Amino acid sequence: MNKPLFIVTKFEIIRQLKKPSFWLSVLFVPAFLGLTFLIGYSQGNENHFTELEEDTKVAITDEAGILPLNPFALYQTEEEGIKAVKEGEVDLFYYIPKDFAETKKIEFYQVVDGLHLFDFSSEAIKGILKNAVAQDLSETELLALTGEYEVSTNQFSKNGKDANILGRAIIPGLIAISFFLFLVLSGNRLTMTVVEEKENRISEMILTAVSAKHLIVGKIIAMIILGFIQIIAFIAPVIVLVFLNRGNPMISQVFDLIEVDPFMIIASVILFLFSILFITGILTLIGSATPNAREASNFMAPAIVASVFPLYFLQLFLSGEVNFMVELITYFPLSAPIALMLRNTLGTLSITELIIGLVEIVLISMFVVRLTAKTFQKNAINFGMAVPKFLQKRKR
């Protein structure tokens, strides 16, 4: 790497890594997710312990005759059971009425000392009834009746090939999410890193030591590296959580579903890398064209909204239909990165469209980076807004 470029990149990376605000923004969401998971996990465990303690006294009055041998038949009528619960003779009382088959309803009685968010009463009686009925059924009949089996989906596309759309979308989808995270987490920093020199009147002094081109490109490289650090810091806890819960049926089901489609993954990675260069160029251009942070934020917000525009039309993309609106969003420069990644994820992007989209992104990125360096050089010493000539008011 060119020496001044390396010096700028290193300086920008180190100074950001030293800022507590950087780590706060990096770790806030993963820490929040982790905390939420831990609270949920501990509460889940608490519920488990409260399900049926050994000394819990249960009574069931079965007028429908579902339980041939009812060890919980302590009371003849519903009223007796209710009275027993109120007087503390039993903790839980279930009443199965004679017309259960019609009403499909069981009454449950319990004395509580607070708000019970996690009610396990229905699961308990369902388990007892299921076990009672199961005694007269074969294993297959029981399985058919309870529905506790998996339906393995096998779809075919119109050309007869296997069409595991969801499985193939998982990896490209994660790459698209990573880009979205980069945009959300790094957007502000990308713009502000260029505004700083102007706000602090550093521009003239630094431009006698390094060219505007190397200063801007160095900053862009640094911001991209920092963005990757942020993405890794963001995703790493999720990976750890998934690994720790790899035995969870839902997670193993997702793993079983994943299908590696090399074309889609390579396309996603290329789109991801150039999209990062593209959006970094756009946001630093805003920083280089505006005199201060306040002005920059006025332009940054619309640019980010335009970038995530495809998400407003997510339903349209999910339908798989490629109409005029989808094409428009796909090739509109600011929305192109997310639209292209989204369509690649859903398998509705042809090779031709991918190439056109990539060429567009690469060309615009190169143009924008050059323009950013030029704008910075020109605007760095004006300490004012670089307004294009056609927007300037003519003096009369």
Added chain:
Amino acid sequence: MSIVLVKNFKMRFGNKTVIEDLSFEVGKGEIFGLLGANGSGKTTTVRALLGFYKPTSGELLIDGKVYDPEDRNVTVGYLPEERGLYKKETVIDNLVYFANLKGLNNPLEWSMKYLKRVGLTDKTNEKLEKLSGGQQQKIQLGVCIMGNPKLLILDEPTKGFDPMNRRLLMEIIEELHKKGTAIILITHYMDEVEKLCDRALLLKDGVARAYGTIKDIKNEFNGKSLDQIFLEIYGEQNE
């Protein structure tokens, strides 16, 4: 042999002509005064010389070349009128960063020596924003003179300086001058020009009104002092 050569320099911003056919030279090791009232074109000339502005026409060369900030054979120190450094970074990080960019062999050693010289060793690891205005000026000056530049451009260097820093600046100018650094001094203080400069150029509305040694300029204006000459030229402007 000249370190700076400006030949037929013309600068227009839109329809407004800021510099009209300006030519001058600055010799190696010379202290050159670039003088004029506000808006006369001094800063524009320096910015064009350093490549911040593209001239409408003419040639602006430093050591025979169009200035390239990354050419280590032509080192320039520039203290602009509007100046600042990275406020959120420490004093040492600011100095070392610029020293690295300017290609110094031992950036840390140079920075520590400079801080010792200006009595700021105890501020080494302080953030720049924690320093007083005068202390920050010392750091800016350090960034400007690091690496013994061939050419030093000082735009209103004493503006806002306290007497202590002003004396430090004068010492540094004399020291660099002895080492052979050419200095372009942009100032409104004519006493500084008379004391320090070998030659000067007086600009008015982008046109050279006087150019030569201080003695020649005084002779041209019947032996008047530079203060009187300044008032005579720019007084016309205010009438």
